[in-house]
Amino acid sequence: MLFTSDNWGGVHPEVMEAMTSADGGFAPAYGADTASQGVRALFSEVFERDVAVAFVPTGSAANGVALSMLTAPYGGVICHEHAHVLIDECGAPEFYTGGAKVIPAGGAFGKMTVETIEAAMLPYDPPMAHRVSPSVLSLTQATEWGTVYSPDEISTLNDATRRYGMGLHMDGARFAGAVRASGASPAELTWKAGVDILSFGATKNGCMLAEAVVLFDPSREEEMVARCKRAGLGMSKQRFLAAQWQAYFADDLWLSLAETSARQCRAVANIFTDHPECEVLVEPQINELFVRMPGSVAEKLRGAGAEFYDWVQPGDQYGGEARRFVTSWETTDEQVQALSDALG
Incomplete structure (x- = not known):
């Protein structure tokens, strides 16, 4: 009777088989292999547009890299007061961003509203030199309470925060569940609603070490690759991470x-x-x-x-x-x- 966490589960046989099939012989390292290249095309297909993708082994790494793409060290990250990036990542967002402040906002059952975000912004608007400048809103989808933002809710929050010049990050550790529950497409839940970058998790849903940073502006891919490498996330045998995503997306597994x-x-x-x-x-x-x-x-x-x-x-x-x-x-x-x- 184990109901602690989906992280405690194993690897789905089809995912494990894909990893085993990727073994044996030689393949170019650091994402130059054919599997990695092919999976990048799959991500673009899933999201209905060209995207840049970085494969990383943990959700905290994905969130850290993603947030570092949207804020300076003197910036701030607005998130829900129960968000994983605030409570459960041991300061990793601050580490990856070089010191950006993580700022909590309220909201029932894990979901922020325009009103709670504006309340969190009160000390920072108008900006002043003595205080950080919030530059990114981070949404968890699905939330820490298992609730799901609709595309309209995401779009509304995006519209409200763009006036502050803020970007939009989505922590999608349980993104598959959100897609299923909402009935919306991955595109409708992300870039079509204003999301700039997504931390896409698969480890909780039958994979092993399968997290991805999905950047909806592929012109910035080179910067993302550099940030991953500098953070020690340049995966030499990336084919084994890519193989998991091949199986994960196949036949909508x-x-x-x-x-x-x-x-x-x-x-x-x-x-x-x-x-x-x-x-x-x-x-x-x-x-x-x-x-x-x-x-x-x-x-x-x-x-x-x-x-x-x-x-x-x-x-x-x-x-x-x-x-x-x-x-x-x-x-x-x-x-x-x-x-x-x-x-x-």
Whole structure:
């Protein structure tokens, strides 16, 4: 009964097979191989335009490189107060950008609004020499609460922040889930809504070390390559990263895996919906579920072998009783039933 994180899951057999097939013999290094070149074309196809892509091994690296493309060291990054770039990356955004300040903004269940962004901007508008100059808005899609921004919501936030001269970054660690849940195309969720650069994650959805920085202005590709190399992210055997993306996109495997994860999450939500001591805090849109439950229920579940995280965030409104349950493409019906039996 493992519901801690989709990061704990394994690698999908088709992805592993693609990596194995890429092994054997010699191939040009540092992205000059045919697999890497071909996958770049696949990204352009997925996003319906020419894009530049950098393959990196972790989501924190992807976010750091992406943000460094949009802000100077004396700049600032506006993000949600629960965002991964603020809470869970050990200062990596500040490191990669050379010191840019990460500035929190509020919003219910992980989603910023025009009003909360403008409130966060109050100390910085008009600009003054004594303070950083926010130059990028970072959205998490899907959010840390498993909610999803629609294309219209993204476009509205983009319009509101462009007047400050800010660029738009999207942290898409669970981007496949957002595409599936929204019914929008990858293009509609990104550059068509104003996104400048995307951190595209696949590791949580059946891959191994598969994260990509997708730059929607390919004229800046040379700068992105240099930033990756300077950060120690020049991957010599890049063919093995590229091979994962080949399998991931083939026959829409990425969306199929996201649907499986989300379906199991809905099944878990049904377990808690009618329980008198539990409250589903927000209807799950992807593969993350947030439930308020007393410590006695949490202890009962853990005593029966269930693993999940307590979810205590800045400004916690739930008295430390919010819990997070995450499903994956490997979550089985038997695991869901076992959780139901443990809850009683």
